[in-house]
Amino acid sequence: xxxxxxxxxxxxxxxxxxxxLCEHREMENLSFGDRVREYAEKRGIEPSRDNLQxxxxxxxxxxxxxxxxxxxxxxxxxxHKTHVVISGVRTPDDAQTLRRYFHExxxxxxxxxxxxxxxxxxxxxxxxxRDTQSYEQFIxxxxxxxQLFHVRETEKMADVTIPNNDSLLKFKFLIRDRxxxxxxxxxx
Numbered sequence: 001x002x003x004x005x006x007x008x009x010x011x012x013x014x015x016x017x018x019x020x021l022c023e024h025r026e027m028e029n030l031s032f033g034d035r036v037r038e039y040a041e042k043r044g045i046e047p048s049r050d051n052l053q054x055x056x057x058x059x060x061x062x063x064x065x066x067x068x069x070x071x072x073x074x075x076x077x078x079x080h081k082t083h084v085v086i087s088g089v090r091t092p093d094d095a096q097t098l099r100r101y102f103h104e105x106x107x108x109x110x111x112x113x114x115x116x117x118x119x120x121x122x123x124x125x126x127x128x129x130r131d132t133q134s135y136e137q138f139i140x141x142x143x144x145x146x147q148l149f150h151v152r153e154t155e156k157m158a159d160v161t162i163p164n165n166d167s168l169l170k171f172k173f174l175i176r177d178r179x180x181x182x183x184x185x186x187x188x
Contacts, residue, residue: 001082001105002027002183005089005098007154008111009142010049010131011119013164013171017111018087020175025183028081032088035068037130049130049141056090057148069097077101090149095157107182110158114165116142 004021006014021027037047040055059067069089076084089095089108099106113119120138123131132138146152155161160178164171 001102002084003076003098003102003106004085004179004183005095005106005108006085006087006111007089007095007108007151007158009113009119009151010138010145011122012111012113013122013162014087014111015126016164016168016171017109017162017175017179018085020172021085021179024176025083025180027083027085030072030076030084030086032068032072032086032090032094033130035071047130049132050144052130053141053145053148060091065091065093066097069094073098073101090145090151090154092150092153092157095154107160107179108154108158109179110155110161111164112155112161114163118165 002025004027006017008014018029018031022029033052036052036056036059039059040047040052043055045051045055056068072086075081086098089098095108099108113122116139117135119142120132120135123138132141160182162171162174162178164174
């Protein structure tokens with residue numbers, strides 16, 4: 001069994017990593033963000049980045065800090081999934097809950113991009129409704145997300161950190177070289 005959790009800031013490359021693992025290792029991609037978007041949609045909340053952050057905060061307040069991770073882990077177990085990548089592991093509680101469920105089978109990968117301007121350029125390229133339109137708004141929501149979710153603390157819990165500051169090709173080589181050996185290592 002492999003359960004790969006991916007953490008990182010918006011635009012760092014989490015989705016690229018998840019897509020690569022799904023394509024090259026036939027893993028199923030689950031996303032914390034999808035769960036939050038479903039929650040927001042049921043309540044008629046527009047899916048902007050700010051609204052989704054508020055919805056996630058509301059969900060955590062209502063259901064507890066490990067609710068999403070607990071629901072995700074239960075789904076994986078109930079559906080007998082054995083090769084899963086979970087994108088958007090934001091909080092330390094998320095990471096701890098997944099590790100509690102899956103022990104050595106859980107590998108937390110942090111994706112880091114040094115430049116906020118580069119991360120903003122990437123989210124502008126993907127052009128999704130949830131993303132901010134100005135660099136100033138991006139920085140503001142980035143800071144808000146850090147305050148709400150403590151992504152830096154979650155990144156510190158990672159089993160491996162992959163820098164994503166160069167070309168897409170180099171990032172994919174780093175995925176191959178740093179993540180795959182952890183997946184293939186025998187559980188201790």
